[in-house]
Amino acid sequence: MKKITLLSSMLCVSVFMFAQPTLNWVRPPYGTTKTYNIHSGTMTEPGSGANQVWDYSAISVSNIGAGVYTDPSTLPASVINKFPTATYVEVWTSPAAPSLEEAIVDYYKEYPDSLVRMGQQSSGGSNSSTWGDTQGIWNVSFGGSTNATYLNQSTGQLVSGVYTYAAYGTLTTPYGTYNDVVMITRPGSKLFFSTTPYYGLLMNVIYSGPTTIAGAYIYDYTFATNVSETIEETTTFSVYPNPVNNVLNLVFDANNQKVEIYNVLGERMYNNINLNNKLSIDVSAFDSGVYFIKTTDKNNTVSTQKFIKN
Numbered sequence: 001m002k003k004i005t006l007l008s009s010m011l012c013v014s015v016f017m018f019a020q021p022t023l024n025w026v027r028p029p030y031g032t033t034k035t036y037n038i039h040s041g042t043m044t045e046p047g048s049g050a051n052q053v054w055d056y057s058a059i060s061v062s063n064i065g066a067g068v069y070t071d072p073s074t075l076p077a078s079v080i081n082k083f084p085t086a087t088y089v090e091v092w093t094s095p096a097a098p099s100l101e102e103a104i105v106d107y108y109k110e111y112p113d114s115l116v117r118m119g120q121q122s123s124g125g126s127n128s129s130t131w132g133d134t135q136g137i138w139n140v141s142f143g144g145s146t147n148a149t150y151l152n153q154s155t156g157q158l159v160s161g162v163y164t165y166a167a168y169g170t171l172t173t174p175y176g177t178y179n180d181v182v183m184i185t186r187p188g189s190k191l192f193f194s195t196t197p198y199y200g201l202l203m204n205v206i207y208s209g210p211t212t213i214a215g216a217y218i219y220d221y222t223f224a225t226n227v228s229e230t231i232e233e234t235t236t237f238s239v240y241p242n243p244v245n246n247v248l249n250l251v252f253d254a255n256n257q258k259v260e261i262y263n264v265l266g267e268r269m270y271n272n273i274n275l276n277n278k279l280s281i282d283v284s285a286f287d288s289g290v291y292f293i294k295t296t297d298k299n300n301t302v303s304t305q306k307f308i309k310n
Contacts, residue, residue, distance in 0.1 A: 020050070021168050021180040021195045022302050023138035025110065027088060028198040031224030032069040034090065037061040037174075040215045046183060046190055046205060050142070052169030054181075054192070056203070061174055061218050066094040067106065069224075076100055082128045083107035083118045101125045113139045114148060115199075132158055136193055136201060137184065140165045150186060161187040171202060175220040178202060179268065197262040197292045197304075198223070236303040237295055243308040246284040250293070252277045258296040263289065283309055 028034075039059045046054050067090035072080045075089065079100055086107035097103035105121040114137045119130040134148035145164040152159050167183035171192050181202065184191040192203040201219055208214040237252045250259070255277050261270035269291065270281060283291075286309045295303045 020142045021182050022296065023140055023165065023182055023193070023195060023199070024302050025115065025136075025138050025199050026197065026304070027110070028069055028200060028221060029224045030069050030071050030088075033093070033222040033224075034067050034069070034200075035063060035094075035220045036065045036067070037063050037218045037220065038215060039218060043205070043213055043216060045211070045213065046167070046192075048167040048183070048185075050168060052167050052183070054169060054183075055172045056216075056218075057172045057174060057177075059174065059216075059218075063094075065092055065104075067092045067104075072107075075105075079105060079121065079125070082121055083109075085109060086118055095123065097123065097125075099125075108135070113137060113146070117151075134163070136191070136199065137163050138199065142168060148186075152188065159187075166190075173203060173218050173220075175218070196260065196268070196294055236297075236301075237293075237305070239293065239305050239307050243310045244283060245310050246282065248281045248283050248307060250274075250279040250281070252279070252295070254297060256298050260294045260296075262292045262294065263287075 039061050043056060043059055046052070070089050070091045072086050072089050080086065080089075087110045088108050090106040090108070091100065092104035092106075095104070102123070102125040103121070104123050107118040107120065109116050109118050115135045117131055117133040117135050119128055121128045131151050132149050133151040137146055137148065140146055140163075142165050145162050147160060148163050149158055149160050151157075164185045165182060166185045169181060169183075171178045171181040178194050180195045182193045182195055184193065188207050190205040191201060194200045194202055198221075200221055203219065204217040206214045206216060236254075237250055237257070240249050252274070255275060257274050259270070259272055259274050259279060260268055261281070261283075262268055269286065288309050291307055291309060293305050293307065
């Protein structure tokens, strides 16, 4: 895949900064598989602040399970009725179960500013646990914080604490390197979230004391390609032609936009700063498929649209 450069390096310096990732909720598409992995033991303390580089590529991990993002409306009534207001669920495929009624199922609800794991149907399906465990937050800027409830990993009790957007940067795990990652701190753990093209928990570092790391949960995703139902598009810019063969044209409502293009695997295919209200991008070298355009303006307002490459 060729790397496309549209503007000279001189244009990479703009009148405002884009370094700070914005936390926005974009759920991965139904059918996405999320694997759960654990690292036991010590690891390097993750730093806080801007433009961090967290390299955990060499840590040892063991797989403990896998789940699939699933539309609740497709589940049997006996399963979804345990938490009927859930907006999406994760059905565990590992460990395997003979039926949905007997599988481990995590139930989630999406709120305007947070994602809450409501509870879980246990293996066998006979029992369910109610939690109210806040899995992630958004609409918080770097340095900002909010109060939320979460499940204490050590005691299994629901407690309240402060979630703080404490850092951003590049995270490397045994499963890959992720840009524009946000670190959220809360009592007892540090949470690392991807911000593009989907919002997802990449790593949860667990502490047994104020500065003592007990281990970490590390997550890996295989994104499904049926993405049309999960991307909430905004219209602060127009795209044509769509589908496209060679040159994609963008027209913006305002100047000075950071423009990024991602494929359905979350890989960034294009990244640049456009100082005008029009932009043409040669996408002839892109593989055929669905892509996402993400723009960020000087106020850190994010807009997204998808296009199809023939």
